[in-house]
Amino acid sequence: MSRPVDREKYEAKRSAILSAASIQFATHGYQRSTTAGICRAAGVSSGTFFHYFPSKLDALVAVLDSGCKDLQDRLAQAEQDAPGLAAVMSYTDILETEIGEKSYPVFIAGLAGVESETSVAAALNVETHLVSDFLIRNIEAGQRHGHVRGDFPAHELARWVSWLLNGAAQAAATGPSPQESQIRRGVRTILESPQ
Amino acid sequence: MSRPVDREKYEAKRSAILSAASIQFATHGYQRSTTAGICRAAGVSSGTFFHYFPSKLDALVAVLDSGCKDLQDRLAQAEQDAPGLAAVMSYTDILETEIGEKSYPVFIAGLAGVESETSVAAALNVETHLVSDFLIRNIEAGQRHGHVRGDFPAHELARWVSWLLNGAAQAAATGPSPQESQIRRGVRTILESPQ
């Protein structure tokens, strides 16, 4: 036998391609992105691309997974720093920033058409649940501390908040970005106790 | 000269093709729909299709325009029946029904990639403003009657409501439809006066 895989080099190249793919997807959406474009951006031939990812869809799933891991870390961080309402607002701020940069909304919008592909759906499902659980957990905590209205179950409030956030992202994809902290105020309005 | 265009027959055929296109777009999204599929559904050859619409995109714009007209009528009806908060809730119900049927979310999601095309963007813009103006007008009326909280400007409340609705639609496109009247309750929660 001979020539074992050099793990380090392999991962480096793979993540370089992944990064280029991620940028392409975020800029033009999945469908509009071409493997040729990704290869050009990564400075790599199509042969190399398909050596690392058996198909374009696999690259998308890999991007999705990687984004999911990042998100998980950030959510955990926010929750650790200050659980409850503060954590929810912290997540809101993160999203508001990304929405302002447009990459997130374009990326999400560009998934249309492949979101039903099982591998993609699975990845998205994981992410959705990650956020949903985070919201429910911290809204419940907020309710216990009296910072969040208690007249609706936490899971219902969480769903409204996530709808608001997704809707804002979508609106940003098609039109102008929302004004500073308008999303923030919306989330607060849903969650605050009626005096 | 001879053979003038038979307006009636022309419009009939055109709207038959348009109707088939509309169903295809709503079922599979724009990108996934093929002109061949639309032709098959309309019982028409591709030559005929392109005789009535110079391009697939033109068919989409026509569908969009037609939908916009329908919406305008329904909004006017709701507003005439009972202006103010009731009109907003009536529109919410309409949307909630369509979201439950999935056609609306799929259609919207399927626009990804062409939404930046100027003709499409223009059509979407008209629709967005139609709804936005409707919401602002009726939320303002609701505020005057004391049915809607007055501690935020109507345009801000309107935006939050439309975000919530769009977010719910998007969520329905990727996952299960929301439970009966959950959207309704969300809208109410945003708009109701804090006691």
Add this chain to the structure above:
DNA sequence: CTTGATCTAGAGCAGGCACTCGAATAAAGC
């Protein structure tokens, strides 16, 4: 050095799709 494996390139293939074109038919005016 030889061997056998991975890594890389890039030309090219195959299939799908929007769209075209020429012919055939139908219908209205002369």
Add this chain to the structure above:
DNA sequence: GCTTTATTCGAGTGCCTGCTCTAGATCAAG
């Protein structure tokens, strides 16, 4: 009937794009 124009058809075209294939470069182990 004849001419002209609208309408319809559907085979065909050209392009784009995901993906394959082959040939060579590179490198570790024996």
